[in-house]
Amino acid sequence: MIPWRDSPWRNLVAGLLYMALVIGLATLAYVDLGWSWGDAFYFVTYTIFTVGYDELHPIVTPELRFVTISTIVLGCTGVIYLTGALVQFLTYMQLQQFLGNRRMKNRIGTLSGHVIVCGYGRIGHMLADELKAGGADFVILDRDEAKLAEAAARGHLTWAGDATDETVLEAVGVLRARALACVVPNDAVNVFITLSARNLNRDIDIIARGEAASTKSKLLRAGANAVVEPTHIGAERIAQHILFPQSSKLTDSGRMRALAVGLHGLGLELEVTAASADYAGKSIERIEHEADGKIFVVAVNRKGGETVTRPDPSIMVEPGDGVVTITRAGRSKKLGN
Numbered sequence: 001m002i003p004w005r006d007s008p009w010r011n012l013v014a015g016l017l018y019m020a021l022v023i024g025l026a027t028l029a030y031v032d033l034g035w036s037w038g039d040a041f042y043f044v045t046y047t048i049f050t051v052g053y054d055e056l057h058p059i060v061t062p063e064l065r066f067v068t069i070s071t072i073v074l075g076c077t078g079v080i081y082l083t084g085a086l087v088q089f090l091t092y093m094q095l096q097q098f099l100g101n102r103r104m105k106n107r108i109g110t111l112s113g114h115v116i117v118c119g120y121g122r123i124g125h126m127l128a129d130e131l132k133a134g135g136a137d138f139v140i141l142d143r144d145e146a147k148l149a150e151a152a153a154r155g156h157l158t159w160a161g162d163a164t165d166e167t168v169l170e171a172v173g174v175l176r177a178r179a180l181a182c183v184v185p186n187d188a189v190n191v192f193i194t195l196s197a198r199n200l201n202r203d204i205d206i207i208a209r210g211e212a213a214s215t216k217s218k219l220l221r222a223g224a225n226a227v228v229e230p231t232h233i234g235a236e237r238i239a240q241h242i243l244f245p246q247s248s249k250l251t252d253s254g255r256m257r258a259l260a261v262g263l264h265g266l267g268l269e270l271e272v273t274a275a276s277a278d279y280a281g282k283s284i285e286r287i288e289h290e291a292d293g294k295i296f297v298v299a300v301n302r303k304g305g306e307t308v309t310r311p312d313p314s315i316m317v318e319p320g321d322g323v324v325t326i327t328r329a330g331r332s333k334k335l336g337n
Contacts, residue, residue, distance in 0.1 A: 011089070019048075028040075116197075118163040169197055179205040181208075288313075
């Protein structure tokens with residue numbers, strides 16, 4: 001960071017303060033010599049900025065001439081200084097933007113095996129935070145400069161551009177990326193992004209957001225490896241909080257969320273599921289045995305509200321119980337299905 005004494009802001013602020021001081025003192029001087037406040041301020045303003053209108057009142061006394069000459073000399077000097085400071089400031093800001101974009105481009109150019117997040121809305125914001133917490137390299141791609149500024153302020157790599165443009169995707173390293181997330185709140189745009197990314201990189205994992213039920217098949221045909229439906233996920237989370245509040249509090253804790261991130265990296269999921277009637281009267285040991293090691297029960301939320309953590313293998317699971325499980329990613333949301 002540039003020290004304040006060398007910053008263009010310093011010169012700009014100093015110039016503005018100097019001009020305010022000159023205008024204020026000159027106006028007071030004319031008022032003291034008998035002019036009205038309005039006439040004095042008006043005359044000082046157009047004198048300093050050299051517009052050159054006629055004098056409002058005759059400048060005939062030595063005092064008036066001295067104040068007028070001083071106003072012209074000091075005012076014109078201030079205007080020249082302020083103009084130079086403003087030019088310096090604008091040049092500095094443009095140079096900073098240019099160098100910032102160049103640094104960002106260089107950093108993106110060194111990435112390999114990273115994640116591209118297309119869209120920095122509500123979902124993109126949360127996704128970026130989760131990726132950062134998981135230690136993944138990623139870059140945010142969006143057209144909205146305000147959103148990108150917010151992302152940059154949070155320490156994320158950003159790139160301004162249209163994610164449907166293959167040139168832009170190449171600029172953010174789609175050929176070297178391991179995954180791309182389409183989380184733009186527009187299904188049609190997500191389909192185009194998926195098509196473009198798949199056309200450029202046949203091996204990249206594409207996870208796309210789909211709002212409408214009919215969009216899922218289109219995204220999959222366009223080349224998406226997986227489609228996430230935020231509306232359905234939100235409904236499932238609400239149902240979990242209603243049906244199994246104690247288990248939901250358990251899985252939403254900071255430590256459990258961190259554990260869930262680690263498990264996801266291993267292809268596993270930590271979730272609250274509803275035990276189906278197929279498992280009524282069965283012990284945890286039997287459920288895990290019949291699942292052939294694909295399910296591991298870590299807690300049971302009884303229908304009456306009691307939560308049993310570190311359950312004994314002999315505990316029986318009843319219909320309506322909530323079960324906190326570690327499962328392989330992509331398994332059914334209900335035990336026994």
